[in-house]
Amino acid sequence: MAYLPSLRPISQAATNHTMRIIPKSLLCIAIGLTLVSCSNTKQEKTLDLYNWEEYMPQKILDGFEKETGISVNYIKFESNEDMYDNLKTADSANPYDIAVPSSYFVDKMAKEGLLQELDKSKLSNFKNLEASFTNTEFDPENKYSVPYVWGSTGLIINGAAIDPQTVNSWEDLWRPEYKNQVMLVNDMRDVFGMSLLTLGYSVNSRNPDEIKAAYAKLTTLIPNIESFNENDVPLTSYLATSDATLGMTYNGKTLIANNEGVSTLLYKYPTEGAILWMDNLVIPKDAKNVDAAHQFINYLLLPENAKIISEEIGYAAPNKAALELMQYQLKNNPIIYPSQEAVEQGDFLANVGDEALKVYEQYWEQLKNSL
Structure with missing residues (x-):
């Protein structure tokens, strides 16, 4: 069965307290401030994804924004070398929140201090991955990376x-x-x-x-x-x-x-x-939206989302739970698997x-x- 995120019920605490009358003028001010605050918060919730061309279905980006309110700014690179050079020169004023390097660059970037360690407590869907693609030689215990596709x-x-x-x-x-x-x-x-x-x-x-x-x-x-x-x-x-x-x-x-x-x-x-080869999700050292980056990685690890990614971009999912959802023709196609x-x-x-x-x-x- 596909993993489904739990939904937190809306609190009914307000019904247990005596209603207080708020002057109309203060109510309007409060509503105005709330709208401004919400607007500002929404503008700040943008995740900068540094990825290969045509390597993330728009359906996934739209679904993530709908579920979390976080929009994704898709920035593209042409090669691992270009990605690496840009991450080396990026700083806190112009950071990337997630990058997608190939395995042989994960090792290099981690050793050079270009990556943050992942907080596994925020990656509840990590368990969906096939064990053979985790705890690899290039990143033991997956301290810095999560498999994306191979x-x-x-x-x-x-x-x-x-x-x-x-x-x-x-x-x-x-x-x-x-x-x-x-x-x-x-x-x-x-x-x-x-x-x-x-x-x-x-x-x-x-x-x-x-x-x-x-x-x-x-x-x-x-x-x-x-x-x-x-x-x-x-x-x-x-x-x-x-x-x-x-x-x-x-x-x-x-x-x-x-x-x-x-x-x-x-x-x-x-x-x-x-x-x-295998491409992986990492969080660069200067990422400004670290919590949002973890949310996005965890979202990609949902079986139904990993399935969509594999189907649309044509590469194999290292996600064993996603394979269980795929049609026979796809997971038995020797081109991709x-x-x-x-x-x-x-x-x-x-x-x-x-x-x-x-x-x-x-x-x-x-x-x-x-x-």
Whole structure:
């Protein structure tokens, strides 16, 4: 049964006391002051949510405001790196109340003092989460983060242009017949992770020589790269204006495109393994509406809300109670909920440390400049 928040009954205490007559003039003043106070309070109740593009259903934002009176100001970022840089420079005069970083940035941000510890007493719905997604290596005991959604980066194939049976691995993207046809996501760790996997290395390699080798292999892919698909551009719009026929993408983007009627797009888990990730809800150190932030996180953990999020944005819910509410077709769709074999073969992105990150960033910049 879905968890439903309890409702506090309206007090009837006034009926037990003798009514006092209040002069009309004072009553008007009191009503006026009350209206001003309520107006001011409503204006102050705004939560600043720093999130990815198209990563929170409007239905959820509207429902939260209706239930709590707190409106949500949705501020968008393009990458974990952009989010991190902006949180580092944000201060008490221009804070964010909630951010949604990937797992490997939660660890980094917590160690650098950019996050507040969560008050679990305000997160009664935390119990709805699947245990395998909590108490993780990047955030033991979930001191700083709550799982939001998880997903994968895998192969995307346009079946109207290419026989899907002929493309099964990351390595296939390097085939010469796909010159100027390969789409990549505009994400450093995903792109390097793909190259590392083709070389037999971990997506979380900290070895400078392995990272360099991955860069060298990516330079040989340049003739095939049509372009990078930005996070805020839907696959349907991108493919309508590009020559890309295959490449890499996020599983949720494929699911949304399929739901929009583009049935020729096929998502595959590569033979070398997909790149797995989880995005999380955190409260930045300078958040001004900490109590409202906890209310919002707890609201998202309600099974019925986690279900809506998974259905609309196309990514898997780490919420076991939400899975019980989902239709069979969704929770058994391998695009959004991969098989156990695909998960075990894949590799979750993790924090590689500042030294290795600098090496990635150096070669990423060189790769982008060479296109």
